[in-house]
Amino acid sequence: MDSVGDTITLMKKNQNSACIGGKTSLSPLGDSFVTQPKPLNSKLPTSESSSAVNHGTKSVLHQDGVLKSNQVSGFESKCCIKNSVVDSKICDSKRTVGPGASRLAQGEDDGKLNKSSAPQSGFNSCPSPQNSFHSATQSIETKDSLTITEASECKSSIEKLGDIGDVSQSFDLVESRKVSSNYRESTGSDISDESSSSSMSSAKYKPLKVNDARWIAIRKAQSHYGVLQLNHFRLLKQLGCGDIGKVYLSELVGTRTHFAMKVMNKAALEGRKKLLRAQTEREILQSLDHPFLPTLYTHFETENHSCLVMEFCPGGDLHSLRQRQPNKCFPEHAARFYVAEVLLALEYLHMLGIIYRDLKPENVLVRDDGHIMLSDFDLSLRCAVCPTLVKSSNSTLASKSSAYCAQPACIEPPSCMVQPVCFSPRFLFNKPKKAKKPKSKNDSNNQGCPLPELLAEPTNARSMSFVGTHEYLAPEIIKGEGHGSAVDWWTFGIFLYELLFGKTPFKGQGNRATLFNVVGQPLRFPDSPPVSFAARDLIRGLLVKEPQHRLAYRRGATEIKQHPFFQSINWALIRCATPPEVPRPYILTTDPPNGAKAPAHDVNPPGNYIEIDFF
Numbered sequence: 001m002d003s004v005g006d007t008i009t010l011m012k013k014n015q016n017s018a019c020i021g022g023k024t025s026l027s028p029l030g031d032s033f034v035t036q037p038k039p040l041n042s043k044l045p046t047s048e049s050s051s052a053v054n055h056g057t058k059s060v061l062h063q064d065g066v067l068k069s070n071q072v073s074g075f076e077s078k079c080c081i082k083n084s085v086v087d088s089k090i091c092d093s094k095r096t097v098g099p100g101a102s103r104l105a106q107g108e109d110d111g112k113l114n115k116s117s118a119p120q121s122g123f124n125s126c127p128s129p130q131n132s133f134h135s136a137t138q139s140i141e142t143k144d145s146l147t148i149t150e151a152s153e154c155k156s157s158i159e160k161l162g163d164i165g166d167v168s169q170s171f172d173l174v175e176s177r178k179v180s181s182n183y184r185e186s187t188g189s190d191i192s193d194e195s196s197s198s199s200m201s202s203a204k205y206k207p208l209k210v211n212d213a214r215w216i217a218i219r220k221a222q223s224h225y226g227v228l229q230l231n232h233f234r235l236l237k238q239l240g241c242g243d244i245g246k247v248y249l250s251e252l253v254g255t256r257t258h259f260a261m262k263v264m265n266k267a268a269l270e271g272r273k274k275l276l277r278a279q280t281e282r283e284i285l286q287s288l289d290h291p292f293l294p295t296l297y298t299h300f301e302t303e304n305h306s307c308l309v310m311e312f313c314p315g316g317d318l319h320s321l322r323q324r325q326p327n328k329c330f331p332e333h334a335a336r337f338y339v340a341e342v343l344l345a346l347e348y349l350h351m352l353g354i355i356y357r358d359l360k361p362e363n364v365l366v367r368d369d370g371h372i373m374l375s376d377f378d379l380s381l382r383c384a385v386c387p388t389l390v391k392s393s394n395s396t397l398a399s400k401s402s403a404y405c406a407q408p409a410c411i412e413p414p415s416c417m418v419q420p421v422c423f424s425p426r427f428l429f430n431k432p433k434k435a436k437k438p439k440s441k442n443d444s445n446n447q448g449c450p451l452p453e454l455l456a457e458p459t460n461a462r463s464m465s466f467v468g469t470h471e472y473l474a475p476e477i478i479k480g481e482g483h484g485s486a487v488d489w490w491t492f493g494i495f496l497y498e499l500l501f502g503k504t505p506f507k508g509q510g511n512r513a514t515l516f517n518v519v520g521q522p523l524r525f526p527d528s529p530p531v532s533f534a535a536r537d538l539i540r541g542l543l544v545k546e547p548q549h550r551l552a553y554r555r556g557a558t559e560i561k562q563h564p565f566f567q568s569i570n571w572a573l574i575r576c577a578t579p580p581e582v583p584r585p586y587i588l589t590t591d592p593p594n595g596a597k598a599p600a601h602d603v604n605p606p607g608n609y610i611e612i613d614f615f
């Protein structure tokens with residue numbers, strides 16, 4: 001095996017062929033606490049597909065990441081998918097605010113919000129909400145350190161997935177863990193040792209991945225090679241460029257399984273004080289197991305780079321997809337579909353104590369089956385969350401005063417960190433003892449058994465960080481008041497607004513004006529396109545400036561799910577719903593020009609390569 005080192009070899013576009021398409025085979029995940037839908041597709045990857053190595057073929061990459069090959073004559077060196085979709089994000093201008101990103105007015109407007117450019121006079125001269133901006137600037141100035149502080153103060157609600165030393169052993173365990181994988185271990189720390197990174201992201205508690213062909217391929221490769229490294233992957237194409245790394249379409253050599261590999265330069269990260277962010281992102285990714293969230297298949301370090309190997313989404317992002325809609329707006333049914341899936345992803349994240357903080361169409365990727373994947377966790381905040389019974393099965397509020405879970409209060413008992421799937425039975429069978437009330441007519445009609453309602457949201461978490469995207473920033477972030485999970489519901493409202501109207505509601509001439517509008521301007525709807533009352537009502541509920549009065553503040557995602565806008569959504573079966581648009585298959589021709597068949601273990605098969613330097 002050749003060591004790639006700091007220079008990574010990027011295969012020429014027309015050398016390997018991969019085409020993405022096919023039908024979904026998403027695994028099931030219980031809908032919050034209430035439903036456990038049947039697996040959508042339990043048959044899944046065939047050994048036939050995962051072992052296929054065909055040179056001189058035209059290949060179709062299916063949902064499970066495996067190339068299904070059809071013999072074709074000659075070569076095809078075309079990309080039949082909207083290349084523009086995939087390429088359109090490469091190094092595009094970003095809307096994200098964060099350390100090192102274009103925070104507030106950095107580089108835009110007059111730059112007065114920047115620490116070094118005497119910001120306060122600009123803010124102090126403004127009426128009403130302006131004083132709040134003053135504190136926003138303070139937040140900005142201390143952002144990096146605050147982020148570190150909040151990270152170390154918050155005990156992680158995310159399991160710390162230990163490295164698995166024995167590869168073959170861990171591979172064997174995949175099946176047997178199907179049954180016992182209903183909960184995650186809690187950890188007392190959310191900061192792992194940077195030096196302890198390994199190429200193994202644990203499948204320990206990822207029941208959805210058991211039959212995933214990509215997962216199986218990674219496991220097999222790990223048992224064959226030991227720790228996976230950069231040279232076990234062939235980089236086929238740059239998919240995008242983020243604030244802390246570049247993302248490449250890559251192939252696990254000899255397997256024809258494809259991944260999105262995020263490559264980050266460690267020195268650059270360190271220089272820009274972003275090591276912690278990168279680490280947070282990796283740890284969050286490791287903990288996820290949800291149909292609408294990315295899977296981290298493995299991660300590894302080279303001398304200079306840190307690499308995350310994730311699920312590849314060939315459909316581009318919702319921002320690009322919206323640009324291609326008539327009038328650059330999604331029809332209401334399409335918007336409903338996308339926001340509903342995003343809602344489930346956010347709900348799951350909140351249950352894990354993760355506040356996402358960077359929702360925007362650019363971060364919602366489209367899988368080849370048309371369902372979504374929420375990506376990009378480097379701005380997310382982790383904190384503890386304690387599931388709280390809001391409404392018992394007899395429809396009574398368990399306790400108004402204890403209906404919300406304050407972040408610090410939950411750190412102590414490790415039992416706080418239970419998997420959502422454990423909630424339902426636990427509360428169903430341990431109803432709070434209450435004096436029995438005589439049954440009303442309505443109660444008896446109710447079959448006596450409405451499902452209990454739980455709140456598992458870091459609602460009361462208090463972060464002072466100034467992160468997000470200007471047009472999407474919640475007022476409490478701008479005002480520097482401290483924020484919890486309600487910021488995600490604000491951004492959710494902006495997100496729905498943008499999908500429906502093709503623009504965000506508070507956008508000003510520049511970033512600074514936008515921030516003033518968010519804090520001080522009332523919400524307005526354009527006259528066109530016509531949007532239903534229910535949609536506008538939902539947006540109004542979400543875009544309430546005071547987080548305490550915002551929809552979902554009290555009862556979390558459940559409140560939003562119950563809104564009439566989502567009346568037609570079957571939450572438990574949304575993964576079976578037909579997406580508004582399924583991306584056309586993605587084809588890359590990947591055949592070596594001489595038709596030579598590369599051995600499965602050959603990490604540098606013959607052919608032309610482009611050598612590129614990162615950063």
Ligand SMILES: Nc1ncnc2c1ncn2[C@@H]1O[C@H](COP(=O)(O)OP(=O)(O)OP(=O)(O)O)[C@@H](O)[C@H]1O
Nearest residue numbers: 089239240241242243244247260311312313376378
């Ligand atoms: N799993 C994936 N499948 C396909 N494309 C991806 C995937 N992940 C990322 N990309 C592409 O790479 C781009 C960069 O992604 P990345 O998450 O590094 O940065 P970002 O979304 O721009 O945000 P940030 O800079 O804050 O990290 C994305 O915009 C997207 O186009």
